[in-house]
Amino acid sequence: MVLALAAAEFPQVDLAFHPQCFVEKGHFAGDDAVRLAALLDAANDPDIDAVWFGMGGYGACRIAADAAAGMGEAARSKTFLGYSDAGTILGALYRYGIGKPVHGPLAGDIKRDGGDEAIRRVLRYLSGEVVELETGLDHRPAVAFNLMTLAMLVGTELMPDVKDHVVLVEEIAEHLYAIDRLFFHITQQLEGAVGIRLGRISAVPENDRPFGSTEEDIARYWCEKSGIPYLGRADIGHDAQNAIVPFGITHHKDFT
């Protein structure tokens, strides 16, 4: 479906899926070695301009360090685009100054309601068109993460320095008490961050009793407690509206 849409509407884009995308090995699309090799194939190929992550299911933390270590010259100027668990790779690349990590829809997001638009947004962006980015981005550098993914990243060898950054987070399918404890964990470890913005917290499972405060109350509570400014909502989430957020400073030409 993604290839058909790209062929019909983006003839200037040469899009290909690595065969690894279709491998199944337990929970993963191939074992660690297979996934790592596929990522390095694409990252180190000088004829490829961008690596677009197919899906965001779990597994990136098992290969991210080796991936960053294995990336050569061709990866340095390349765009890497995805989100959710793939944020682990984006974070590691950002930490090591490799390429241009970008939070945005995955190829697999075409299956969502309105997913075609998410795919078009990415293909326009990757084509170098001027596209609408996350609307709250300003002159300050930003990063965007799934909240759980970020929580598993902080304190590890993969975590980038977010000093002076605005940190955008989103989550899906976690109880509000889990959101609360994730906020405890991350707000203790975003040293120097200039603020947090809250994306969509979707598909929250029913608690055995109402949690007692909203997702925004939670974000405000922990921001206040940790001294990190809470900067309001962000237009990111596990949905077709999930906006594009280039890591780092977004240059004016990237804005519509």
Next chain:
Amino acid sequence: MVLALAAAEFPQVDLAFHPQCFVEKGHFAGDDAVRLAALLDAANDPDIDAVWFGMGGYGACRIAADAAAGMGEAARSKTFLGYSDAGTILGALYRYGIGKPVHGPLAGDIKRDGGDEAIRRVLRYLSGEVVELETGLDHRPAVAFNLMTLAMLVGTELMPDVKDHVVLVEEIAEHLYAIDRLFFHITQQLEGAVGIRLGRISAVPENDRPFGSTEEDIARYWCEKSGIPYLGRADIGHDAQNAIVPFGITHHKDFT
């Protein structure tokens, strides 16, 4: 039920539940101030020998720092016993050298199958009887945590130093992929730990496909990757068999 059991079988124990245990406020047994005040009431009362946590539901990280800061002389020699989310408090107390934190069944565990025995084990322990502790404890200091609780603790101001410690972990109701990423997270941050032992990983939700490796494979994988020795299974978990693990060095007199 716990009071009745204690009265019938442990007449030497003067057991009382703080009224706060029965407060309901959203997800919590009282708001942060109410829970904090109750914990400090008990911790700072020189006539109380031990604080036994009633339940292990989420919320301890919201009050743990203030609790540690508010504990005075009477808390210094006191036993604090519980597990699951209450491990956050135990960890913080261990970090600050306050009292004797002990991993063990909660009062609420009486509702489990065989829960009476869990309650008896605790009441014997708190009475100063020689009771059976977790059978793998040796001359090395130990700590025991719920895996998610530990993952939220590492890197924060509440995390104790686990250098030279054996770290026991257990989990309930998490997917195996979540166990895997929690192991990634903790094995990066247990500096100096001499080993990890794996308690029970229970009530694992059905994945959309089999994960592809077992809980013990996961523990071994991350231990090998991080260089922390994997030391086998541990007799702890969210069940009535959950063994008692005093934090730190277990003195010979504590063993049966």
